[in-house]
Amino acid sequence: MKDLTQGSIAGHLISLAVPTAAGMLFQTLYYFVDLYFVAALGDAAVAGVSAAGNVMFIVMALTQVLGVGTMALISHAVGRKDQQDANLIFNQSLLIAALGGLLVLLAGYLITDVYLSSVAADEETIAHGRDYLYWFLPGMALQFALVAMSSALRGTGIVKPTMVVQALTVLLNTALAPILIAGWGTGYAMGVAGAGLASSIAIAIGVVVLTIYFARLEKYVSFHPEQWQPRVAVWKRMLTIGLPAGGEFALMFFYTAITYWAIRDFGAAAQAGFGIGSRIMQGIFLPAMAIAFVVAPVAGQNFGAKQMARVRETFRVAATQCVGVMLVVMVLCQWQPEVLVAFFTEEPEVIRVGALFLHLISWNFVMSGLIFTCSGLFQALGNTVPALVSSVTRLVVYALPLVWLTSRPGYQLEQVWYLSIAASAVQAVISVTLLRKQMRLQLGSPATQPA
Known part of the structure; x- marks a missing residue:
């Protein structure tokens, strides 16, 4: 356990954000390796x-x-020095993780064809998407166990x-991808199905390694089978904070x-360009997302310890x-987005679409940084409903005009990206406004002006 209620706020954010960014980078490399x-x-x-x-967004939501x-409840427990409650929260999260994994497997195999038929450009695209998803679903289900254990650690x-486990799983995925996708060394190429299988195998090994870490090395929160009976009151506490955050995803x-x-x-090339551009955007967001990601435990521990000035300083x-x-x-x-996209494809139309997307959507980036930070503070305060409200507003501002536009x-195509920019601007304003109100209500004195 690391006490974040003492010492430099900036120092804590950086010391936690650097390994977090590295871990998130390794996680993102899953998709880059597969995409390559x-x-x-x-x-x-x-x-x-x-x-x-x-579909990973749905799994990420859950x-x-x-x-x-x-994370929020454990960070609060750590802040008030309540190890017993921290352990109860952790062990109940493991039970929820097992149930969530089973739900994803069952639902995933049932809805794959319906979902792909509604969004894909043609039958060939649907077939490739189905092959990939069927083999990646086991890995998605195992994400629940990884999240339960890593969130408990983050709260402490x-x-x-x-980060080490994520690095290991990416190295495994990188080694397995060419073997399973292209048939290197085996002569049996699984195609896109191999991409899904490589990720599932790597994630499964990651779960095993992190489980061993908890069993042998972790002391503050640990496995207690006697706490694996469902506790409705604990689930209610977790869901009150977690459901709105899941709704965002x-x-x-x-x-x-x-x-x-x-x-x-606009065809498969346009969808491919958007897909590549989106993955690149996710990758370059990592440093800022890592900072926002660790805001929650830093501010959460201080909120649990009732050090409200440090909560404001964290934001x-x-x-x-x-x-x-x-x-x-x-x-x-803004400089040379074509170079970023060209690393993943040689198709001129795909490069054009992906570069246009990155060039225009990058005007969102500063606003996204503020949105990420506000989200982290809402989690730390134990009230994630305002973040969900701002996300709903963004979707409405984007989706309704988009349906009319089509x-x-x-x-x-560029009109779609302009709509996205406008929607993000609206969300940023709403997020900051709601956070200022929430800080006044929960911290007991006026919040400082957002940076």
Whole structure:
């Protein structure tokens, strides 16, 4: 356990954000590795894997419910020095993880064809998406166990073990991807199905390694089988915080799905370009996301310890850091986005679409940094409903005009990205406004002006 209620706020944020960013980078490399080898199979394969991979947002939404509830309550318990409650929360999260994994497996295999048929550009894209998703679903189910354990560690101020496990799983995935996708050394190429299987195997090994770490090395929170009986009161505490946070990620699924639907008439190349551009954007967001990610345990421990001035200082420092990082990556995407996209494909139309997406959507980046930071503070305060409200507003501001736009003759692809920029601006304003109100209510005195 690391006490975050003492010492430099900026120092805590950086010391936690660096290994967190490394771990998130390794996690993102899953998709980059798969994308690199899948790109050689053609536009339909890339579009299929990208569309199928969007289901990960639903899984992330469910794991976010678990992870945010676990992290927030454990960080509060650590702040008030209540180890018994921290252990109870952790062990109940393991039970929820097992149930969540089973739910994902059953639902995933039932809805795959319905989902892909609604968003994919053609039958070939649907077939590739199905092959990928069927083999990746076991890995998605195992994400619940990883999230439960890593969130418990994050709540106690420990992030390095999770980073090491994520690095290990990416190395395994990198080694397995060419073997299973392209048939290197075996002569049996599974295609996109191999990409899903490689990820599932790597995640399974990651779960085993992190379980061994908890069994042998972790002392503050640990496995207690006698606490594996369902505790409705504990579940209610976790879900109160976690459900709205999970709703945010569910909305990201719908946001991305409606984008695929809106651009499908432009063909598989357009969907592939958007898919590659989105993955690149996720990758370059990592430093800012890492800062926002560790805001929650830092501010959460201080909130549990009733050190309200340190909670406000956490927001101010984190917002400044996030905005600075986002300005840098915005310049990168304004400069030569074609170079970033060309690393994954040689198709001129795919490169054009992906580069246009990055060039325009990068105007969102600073606003996204503020949104990420606000989300972390809402988690720390134990009230994630305002973050969900801002996300719902963004989806409405984006989706309704987009549906109207697609009914107009001659609409252009870039108009979709302009709508996205406007929606993010609205969300940023709402997030900051709601956070200022929440800080006044829960911290007992006026909040400082956001950075």
